Amino acid sequence: ETGVTQSPTHLIKTRGQQVTLRCSSQSGHNTVSWYQQALGQGPQFIFQYYREEENGRGNFPPRFSGLQFPNYSSELNVNALELDDSALYLCASSAGPGGPQHFGDGTRLSIL
Amino acid sequence: AQSVTQPDIHITVSEGASLELRCNYSYGATPYLFWYVQSPGQGLQLLLKYFSGDTLVQGIKGFEAEFKRSQSSFNLRKPSVHWSDAAEYFCAVGAMDDYKLSFGAGTTVTVRA
Numbered sequence: 053e054t055g056v057t058q059s060p061t062h063l064i065k066t067r068g069q070q071v072t073l074r075c076s077s078q079s080g081h082n083t084v085s086w087y088q089q090a091l092g093q094g095p096q097f098i099f100q101y102y103r104e105e106e107n108g109r110g111n112f113p114p115r116f117s118g119l120q121f122p123n124y125s126s127e128l129n130v131n132a133l134e135l136d137d138s139a140l141y142l143c144a145s146s147a148g149p150g151g152p153q154h155f156g157d158g159t160r161l162s163i164l
Numbered sequence: 165a166q167s168v169t170q171p172d173i174h175i176t177v178s179e180g181a182s183l184e185l186r187c188n189y190s191y192g193a194t195p196y197l198f199w200y201v202q203s204p205g206q207g208l209q210l211l212l213k214y215f216s217g218d219t220l221v222q223g224i225k226g227f228e229a230e231f232k233r234s235q236s237s238f239n240l241r242k243p244s245v246h247w248s249d250a251a252e253y254f255c256a257v258g259a260m261d262d263y264k265l266s267f268g269a270g271t272t273v274t275v276r277a
Contacts (some may be wrong), residue, residue, distance in 0.1 A: 056207075058207075085263070085264065085265075087265075093269060093270070094168075094254055094256075094267035094268055094269050094270050095208070095254070095265075095267050096267075097264040097265065097266070100263045100264065102263075107263050108262075108263030108264055110264060142207055142208065144208075144265075149262075149263045150196070150258065150259060150260040150261060150262060150263070152198065152210060152213050153210075153265060154210060155200070155207040155208040155209070155210075156207050157205075157206050157207040158206075158207050
């Protein structure tokens with residue numbers, strides 16, 4: 053069984069740039085959720101994708117957007133990067149929107 | 165709105181001693197409850213989950229948790245801690261018809277020899 057994989061592992065960007073993070077879901081899972089984890093805090097829900105459509109969204113601005121592909125993999129896009137966007141971005145997949153979520157190792161994004 | 169409180173920011177325990185991590189939740193409907201563990205630089209690993217039924221649930225790595233509806237609590241326990249249990253532990257709440265997990269701020273566990 054292949055787990056959740058995320059790429060890249062680390063990324064450094066400057067303010068105002070755009071970034072795309074990628075996630076491959078665990079086999080058999082059709083739902084992907086994205087979380088932002090700032091240093092020393094718990095993960096905060098960004099949004100969830102189910103059947104290639106956004107299924108719910110947390111308190112994040114529209115410059116955070118995403119996609120889900122037919123193979124259930126997903127992308128998180130962030131435009132106009134700000135210093136506060138520096139965080140660990142976690143992807144989780146599940147067998148359905150309410151199923152137990154299994155997390156990848158995350159992408160560490162640093163904004164200079 | 166759902167929320168999770170983990171009252172203990174940091175716990176230090178001796179190897180071989182017992183461990184209990186506290187979690188209190190606020191949720192309007194029947195909650196699904198989870199405990200995750202995060203080692204430095206890594207993602208979250210699911211330790212155990214409660215959906216319904218028996219209020220004492222067993223998880224991986226020798227952990228267990230007890231759901232107490234009257235106290236809105238879901239405390240995590242381990243009878244004998246190993247040095248490899250040093251990590252950050254997160255409690256989370258969700259629901260079958262909800263799309264998100266709400267996490268607590270986490271408890272850091274340090275294990276001393």
